[in-house]
Amino acid sequence: MPLSWTILALAILPVIGFVLGRNRAISSAGGDTRNLHSLPSYYGWSVALFTALPAILVMCVWLIVQPSVIANAVSGLLPEATPGDANAQTLVMTDVRRLAAAIETGRSVGILSGSETAQEVQGKLSDLGVVLGAPVTPEILGAATAWGLMAERGGGLMSAVVLALALVGFWFSYRRITRDFRARNSIEAAIRAGLIACSVIAIATTAGIVLSMLFETGQFFRQYAWTEFFFGKNWQPNFRGNSDLGILPLLWGTLYISFIALAVAVPIGLFAAIYMSEYAGPKLRSFAKPAIEMLAGIPTIVYGLFALITVGPMLRDYFAQPLGFGSSASSVLTAGLVMGVMIIPFVSSLSDDIINAVPQSLRDGSLGLGATHSETIRQVVLPAALPGIVGAVLLAASRAIGETMIVVMGAGAAAKLSLNPFEAMTTITVKIVSQLTGDTDFAAPETLVAFALGLTLFAITLALNVLALYIVRKYREQYE
Amino acid sequence: MTDAAIPMKRTSLLQPDARTKSRNAAEARFRAYGFVAVLVALLALAALLVSILGNGMSAFRQTALTIQVELPEATLDKSGIRDPEVMKKVTTIGYGKILTKAVDAAIADAGIKIEDLSGKEVAKFLSGEAAAQLRDRVLANPDLIGRTVEIEVLVNGRIDGYYKGRVSAESALLDSNVSPAQLKLADALKESGMLRTKFNMAFVTAPDASDQRPEAAGLGVAVLGSLYMMIIVLVLSLPIGVATAVYLEEFAPRNRMSDLIEVNISNLAAVPSIVFGILGLAAFINFAGLPQSAPIVGGLVLTLMTLPRIIIPARAALKAVPPSIRDAALGVGASKMQSVFHHVLPLAAPGILTGMIIGLAQALGETAPLLLIGMVAFVRDYPDLPLDGFFDPATALPVQIYNWTQRADPAFVERASGAIIVLLVFLVVMNGLAILLRRRFERRW
Numbered sequence: 001m002p003l004s005w006t007i008l009a010l011a012i013l014p015v016i017g018f019v020l021g022r023n024r025a026i027s028s029a030g031g032d033t034r035n036l037h038s039l040p041s042y043y044g045w046s047v048a049l050f051t052a053l054p055a056i057l058v059m060c061v062w063l064i065v066q067p068s069v070i071a072n073a074v075s076g077l078l079p080e081a082t083p084g085d086a087n088a089q090t091l092v093m094t095d096v097r098r099l100a101a102a103i104e105t106g107r108s109v110g111i112l113s114g115s116e117t118a119q120e121v122q123g124k125l126s127d128l129g130v131v132l133g134a135p136v137t138p139e140i141l142g143a144a145t146a147w148g149l150m151a152e153r154g155g156g157l158m159s160a161v162v163l164a165l166a167l168v169g170f171w172f173s174y175r176r177i178t179r180d181f182r183a184r185n186s187i188e189a190a191i192r193a194g195l196i197a198c199s200v201i202a203i204a205t206t207a208g209i210v211l212s213m214l215f216e217t218g219q220f221f222r223q224y225a226w227t228e229f230f231f232g233k234n235w236q237p238n239f240r241g242n243s244d245l246g247i248l249p250l251l252w253g254t255l256y257i258s259f260i261a262l263a264v265a266v267p268i269g270l271f272a273a274i275y276m277s278e279y280a281g282p283k284l285r286s287f288a289k290p291a292i293e294m295l296a297g298i299p300t301i302v303y304g305l306f307a308l309i310t311v312g313p314m315l316r317d318y319f320a321q322p323l324g325f326g327s328s329a330s331s332v333l334t335a336g337l338v339m340g341v342m343i344i345p346f347v348s349s350l351s352d353d354i355i356n357a358v359p360q361s362l363r364d365g366s367l368g369l370g371a372t373h374s375e376t377i378r379q380v381v382l383p384a385a386l387p388g389i390v391g392a393v394l395l396a397a398s399r400a401i402g403e404t405m406i407v408v409m410g411a412g413a414a415a416k417l418s419l420n421p422f423e424a425m426t427t428i429t430v431k432i433v434s435q436l437t438g439d440t441d442f443a444a445p446e447t448l449v450a451f452a453l454g455l456t457l458f459a460i461t462l463a464l465n466v467l468a469l470y471i472v473r474k475y476r477e478q479y480e
Numbered sequence: 481m482t483d484a485a486i487p488m489k490r491t492s493l494l495q496p497d498a499r500t501k502s503r504n505a506a507e508a509r510f511r512a513y514g515f516v517a518v519l520v521a522l523l524a525l526a527a528l529l530v531s532i533l534g535n536g537m538s539a540f541r542q543t544a545l546t547i548q549v550e551l552p553e554a555t556l557d558k559s560g561i562r563d564p565e566v567m568k569k570v571t572t573i574g575y576g577k578i579l580t581k582a583v584d585a586a587i588a589d590a591g592i593k594i595e596d597l598s599g600k601e602v603a604k605f606l607s608g609e610a611a612a613q614l615r616d617r618v619l620a621n622p623d624l625i626g627r628t629v630e631i632e633v634l635v636n637g638r639i640d641g642y643y644k645g646r647v648s649a650e651s652a653l654l655d656s657n658v659s660p661a662q663l664k665l666a667d668a669l670k671e672s673g674m675l676r677t678k679f680n681m682a683f684v685t686a687p688d689a690s691d692q693r694p695e696a697a698g699l700g701v702a703v704l705g706s707l708y709m710m711i712i713v714l715v716l717s718l719p720i721g722v723a724t725a726v727y728l729e730e731f732a733p734r735n736r737m738s739d740l741i742e743v744n745i746s747n748l749a750a751v752p753s754i755v756f757g758i759l760g761l762a763a764f765i766n767f768a769g770l771p772q773s774a775p776i777v778g779g780l781v782l783t784l785m786t787l788p789r790i791i792i793p794a795r796a797a798l799k800a801v802p803p804s805i806r807d808a809a810l811g812v813g814a815s816k817m818q819s820v821f822h823h824v825l826p827l828a829a830p831g832i833l834t835g836m837i838i839g840l841a842q843a844l845g846e847t848a849p850l851l852l853i854g855m856v857a858f859v860r861d862y863p864d865l866p867l868d869g870f871f872d873p874a875t876a877l878p879v880q881i882y883n884w885t886q887r888a889d890p891a892f893v894e895r896a897s898g899a900i901i902v903l904l905v906f907l908v909v910m911n912g913l914a915i916l917l918r919r920r921f922e923r924r925w
Contacts, residue, residue, distance in 0.1 A: 067769070188817040195731060198723035202745045202791075205784050209755060212762035268517045275514025284518075292521045297838075297911065299845025301878040302532060302900050308885055309893055310531040341524040348521070372503055374510035395750065402752020404848035409885060429754050429848070436761060436852045454758040458751065465750040 006159045010055055010166060014048035017170050021047030021177055029179040038184035046183045049190055050173035055166040062158045070150045071097075074143050092140070099136060099144035100151070117141075213458065216442075216451035223445040229452060235415035235426075237435065237446045245449045247456065249415040253425035257336045257411060258400035260421065264340025265400075266393055269347025276348070277355045278377055289352075296345035300405040307338040307410030315422070325422035328412065333421040335411035339400055346396040354388030354472075355381060387471050394468035398461040404429040428453050532900050539898025542680035542695065543640040545606065545669065549582040550628045551618060562622040575618075576603065576611035579633065592668040597661040605662055607634035609689060609696035635675065637695040637891045639666050643677050646890060683898060687860045688880065694891035697884070699899055701859050705775050705874030706844060708866065712779025713843050717786045718836055722825075724787070725794035725832070730820050749788035756785045757849030765853060772854035773873040775863065781853060782843040789839040790832075797831025798824060830921035837914040841907050847878040855879045877903050 022044035029035035036043070071093055078092060102125050122136040177183070221229070224245060232246020272292060276285055312329035315337075320326050358381050366376040382389070412424025413434065435450040442448070496504065553560065555574055557567050580603040587602070610633035617631065618624055634640075638658035641647040643666075652658045669675040686698025724745075732738035760781035764770045770777050801824045809819035850856075855875050863872035875883070877899060884896040 064768075184815065188815060191817060192727075192731065195723045195727035198720045199727045199732075199741050201720055202724065202741055202748060202787065205748060205759070205787070206744050208763050209751070209759045212759055212767075213755075216762060268520050271514045271517030272521050275511070275518050279511055279514055280518070288518050288522060291525060292518070295521065295525055297841070297907065298528070299847065299878055299903065299907070301845065301847045301881050302528070302904070304847075305881065305885060305896055305900060306528050306531055309535060309897070310527070341521075341528070344521050344524070372507045374507045375503070377510070398750060398752075402754065404752070404754045405882070408848075409882070429752070432754055432758065433848070433851050436758070437854075437856060442766065451758065451762070454755055458755050461750065461752055462747060465747055469746060 003155060003159075006059070006162055009163060010052060010059070013166050013170065014052040017047035017051040017174070018044035021045075021174060024174065024177045025179070025181075025183070028177065035179050037180055037182050042183035042187050043177050043181070045187050046181075047170060047173045047177070049187065050169040051166050052169075053190075054169050055162045058165055059158065059162045062154075062162070066151070066154050066158070070147060070154065073150065074147050077143050077146055078139060096140055096143045096147055099140060100147040103144055103148055209458065213451050213455040216448055217455050220445055220448035220452045223448070229449070233417060235431070237449070239444070239446055241444075243446055245445065247428070247453065249417050250426060250428045250431055250453070251456075252417050253332070253411065253415070254401055254427040254429075256332050256421075256425065257339065257407060257427060258397060260333060260336025261339035261343060261400045262393065262397055264337055265343040265347050265396060268340075269344045269396075270351055270389065272344070273348040273351035273355060274377060274382075277352050278373065278381070289349075292348055293345050295341065296349075298342075300342065300403060303338050303342050304405040304409035307334050307406055311338055312410060320422040323422075325420055328422065328424045330410055330412035330424045331422045332411060332425050335407045336421070338410055339403055339406050342403070342406065343396045343399055346399055347392055350392035350395065351385070351389050354385045354392065357388070358384045387474065391468040391472035394464050394471070398464035398468070401464070402429065402457060402461050404433065408433055428457050432457070532897050532904075535894060536897025536899075536901045538644045539683055539894050539901075540680050541644075541677050542683070543635050543643055543675060543677045544632045545583070545635050545675050546630060546632045547579075547582050547586045547674060548628050549578060549614065549631050551578065551625050553626045556618065556625050557622070562625065564619050564622055567619060567622060570615075572611040572615055575615045576606075579606060579610055579614060586669075586674060587665070590668070590672040590674070592665065592672070594661055594664050594668065597665060601659055601662050602665070604657075605636060605639065605665060607636055607695045608693045609634050634695045635666070636662075637693065637889065639663070640677075640695050641891055642666060643670075644894070646894070683895075684902060687862065688858060688875070688883075689860075690858075691887055691889065694887075694889050694895060697892070697895050699877065699880060699902060701862055702875045702877045702880035702899070703902070704863055704869075705778070705855070705859075706877045708775035708863065708870055708874065709779040709782055709876060710840055710844060711866065712776065712870065713782045713786055713840060714836075716779070716783045717790055717839070720783075721787050721790035721836070721839075722794055722832060725791050725798060726820060726825065728791075729795050729798040730824065731816075745788045745791055749792060752848075753785060753846055754848040754852070756781050757852030759784070760849060760853045771871055771873070773857045773859065773875070774871050775874050775876075776870040777853045778850050778855055778876060779870070781849050782846060785846065785849065786839045786843045789842060790836055793835025793838070794828070794832045797828040797835065800831065801827045827923070830917055830923075834914045834918045834922075837910050837917070841910040841914075844906060844910070845878055845903060847876075847882055850876050850879045851882070856883055858883075877906075 018041075022040050025036055025040050025043035026033060033040050074096060075093060078096075099121075103121070106121075106125055118136045118138045118141045121141060229245055229247055231248065232244060233248050234244035234246050235249045236244040272288075276289055280288065308330075312331070312334040315331065315334055316327060316329045320328070320331065362380050362384060363376055366380040367373070371379065407427045408430050411426060411430065413426050413430060414424050415426050415431070416423065418425065432450045432453050435447055435453075440447045555578065556570055559566050580599070583602055583605065584599075613633055614631060636658065638647050638652070638655065639662065642652075642658075642663055647655070647658060647663070649660050649663055652660045652663055666675060682696075683698050684703065685700045686696065687701045688698065689696035724741075728738060728742060728745075732741075760777055764777045764780055765772055805823050805827065806819050809823045810816070814822065856879055857873060857875070859873045859875050861872075863869040863874045881896045881899045881903070884892040884899065
């Protein structure tokens with residue numbers, strides 16, 4: 001394996017570089033490190049860094065780019081099965097790639113010599129226990145052999161280039177070491193660049209999210225009218241085509257469930273926060289506050305299962321069926337109630353912080369004028385904390401809208417525009433999951449619609465988050 | 481004495497008037513609302529835990545039958561050379577017949593007589609996995625052939641359910657997968673000591689099993705998959721997260737760029753997790769061509785998701801280190817970089833680690849993004865050791881739970897709840913570690 005040898009070389013060379021660089025620096029200072037500009041190890045590091053970093057970067061880029069370059073070259077060798085059909089082409093290329101990998105295993109075990117016909121290769125590989133997706137045809141075998149050859153050559157070339165680069169880096173950085181060389185500054189500049197590169201990843205992630213969704217959404221709207229998507233009242237995907245993909249029923253389900261969740265979480269969370277910060281003694285507080293916050297640490301799949309096996313059947317047996325509202329265990333109310341429990345801590349702990357941030361002087365003033373404790377809270381503390389509490393509620397709402405597992409397991413899959421809370425309805429997130437799991441064809445609008453749904457979801461939650469952060473920040477400035 | 485007879489005007493401070501009374505009542509009510517709210521939240525937590533624990537504890541116990549099995553050479557190894565490669569030609573069907581015969585013999589030996597117990601019912605009494613268990617054991621040790629060995633095999637999931645209260649004689653009448661006669665047989669075997677319900681380690685170590693065999697389904701592949709993903713998340717997000725936090729907190733100039741990064745990070749922390757799944761599908765699988773269902777993709781997606789959740793507490797930890805430390809370092813001639821890496825970062829390390837562990841715990845429980853990158857697939861083979869194993873198909877704990885809830889057999893609900901207990905144990909351990917770290921090392925300045 002030339003690759004592992006290259007990696008080993010790249011691990012050893014910098015170590016040698018470090019030792020040599022450090023020694024050269026010390027000897028250039030006549031053995032007295034006080035004559036050096038920087039500490040001796042910085043000289044060592046500067047050599048090690050110059051040896052390893054450019055070589056590793058080039059190697060990574062090479063490893064990423066090489067497969068697609070080879071794929072391009074090899075696809076030229078293949079007879080075009082069905083012209084213009086990108087999908088069939090990809091399938092054939094997958095076969096070729098798989099066969100190339102299998103042939104390499106066969107070679108390394110020693111059962112393939114390279115001069116077999118297609119049938120022989122297939123037979124020997126299946127003896128080896130390698131499962132191939134499609135029968136081996138001479139064309140595919142030819143392409144796979146070419147692939148293997150090019151991959152081998154590419155690998156060799158890469159090792160040569162990378163090692164040469166490492167040596168050049170080593171030579172360059174080793175030669176420039178003198179007692180006055182500012183090694184620390186160059187190391188620190190490199191570290192600083194690394195830090196900046198890491199923090200840019202956050203931006204790259206956002207850009208990746210937006211770009212990937214925009215791209216696929218654009219493809220979707222080329223096949224499906226955007227007015228139909230945003231204003232259609234029907235959701236009936238049909239994998240043979242001709243489906244109705246209106247977002248309104250999904251949006252309605254999402255908002256309805258989130259509304260119920262907020263109707264549960266806001267009063268409970270707010271009152272709990274008030275009680276904790278204004279009334280509760282230290283004993284209750286030290287026990288109840290972490291317990292409520294534990295609700296936020298429980299994975300959503302646990303809530304989903306709770307909705308599925310406990311809350312759903314209970315609501316059905318004791319409320320929906322006796323009252324004649326329906327007989328579905330998964331319902332808007334099930335999902336809403338469970339989700340409400342989940343977001344209680346989001347409301348309560350943020351509100352708690354905000355209520356605690358209200359200056360004590362306001363409370364003292366109100367109490368001094370003869371107001372009772374609850375009057376003080378309702379008429380002084382809460383109005384002062386209101387913007388922050390609104391921010392907390394908005395954050396909780398964005399959480400509820402983006403929640404997936406609870407609704408997947410508790411709300412059902414039927415897209416409906418209905419008011420009955422005991423009926424199964426569905427949400428944007430449920431449909432993203434159902435359109436993107438299983439066998440998916442990334443050219444069909446039925447799959448691509450998931451990206452449009454995702455973009456919509458992203459836009460809604462982003463707007464809520466930005467609004468919430470804006471309100472919270474604006475409020476905080478008042479007392480600081 | 482006469483004073484008492486005179487009706488008093490209610491002007492005493494000790495005797496509240498109507499208005500004060502109503503205000504006090506309002507105060508008491510308000511307080512009660514708050515208390516009820518706290519109580520409701522705690523009750524919800526209790527109900528959640530009780531429901532999961534109540535349903536799931538039984539997954540850690542499993543009913544198995546211990547019988548003597550004669551392994552005839554004539555059917556299992558005709559060649560007689562004990563070569564496992566040759567013996568592989570005998571399928572589980574062959575072993576199933578041997579097992580059925582052994583059960584018949586055991587019933588006869590114990591003197592159990594049950595009316596209308598057909599031969600098929602005896603065969604179905606055992607799990608479909610039992611024959612595979614026997615086969616694996618024989619293939620691993622061919623010398624067993626020709627001897628009579630004692631082996632413990634799983635029984636059918638319904639029989640197991642009988643001892644866990646899921647199945648009763650009445651429900652068995654309506655169930656095509658189990659008959660009352662089989663339940664009687666189970667009772668008789670239990671009395672004779674051959675059938676036992678005992679601790680089930682295989683639940684944590686065995687791979688998943690098919691729809692028909694809930695009794696054999698285990699979490700092995702899922703635990704490995706989750707472990708691999710956590711390794712990837714840890715290795716990638718710790719250095720990147722800390723580097724970002726250090727840059728933003730210590731070096732970033734106040735300009736547009738750093739503002740943009742900051743706003744970005746706080747927004748990313750609140751983006752719905754499923755959106756990260758879409759990103760993973762589009763970027764890592766469709767664009768970069770990484771394999772579906774592989775821990776590497778799951779790990780990358782979870783890394784992107786965990787990063788903001790690490791950066792935010794890491795920045796708080798760096799901010800908590802007092803400026804006097806930096807000033808002192810700079811004062812004795814350290815460079816800015818040296819003051820940060822030699823002094824500030826080590827002092828902030830406990831806080832950063834705590835945030836890291838909590839972020840990892842969140843990533844461990846995350847399900848939605850993993851559904852989109854194909855981790856729901858049915859995987860029976862353990863992934864290889866890293867690094868190759870990162871590219872093998874695997875599942876993850878929460879996804880396995882979801883997968884089980886989607887299956888028809890109610891025995892899988894028990895399995896799913898049991899898996900949640902395993903997941904919660906991991907989370908409790910991680911969070912406990914975080915609390916311990918914080919208590920032990922955190923400094924107040």
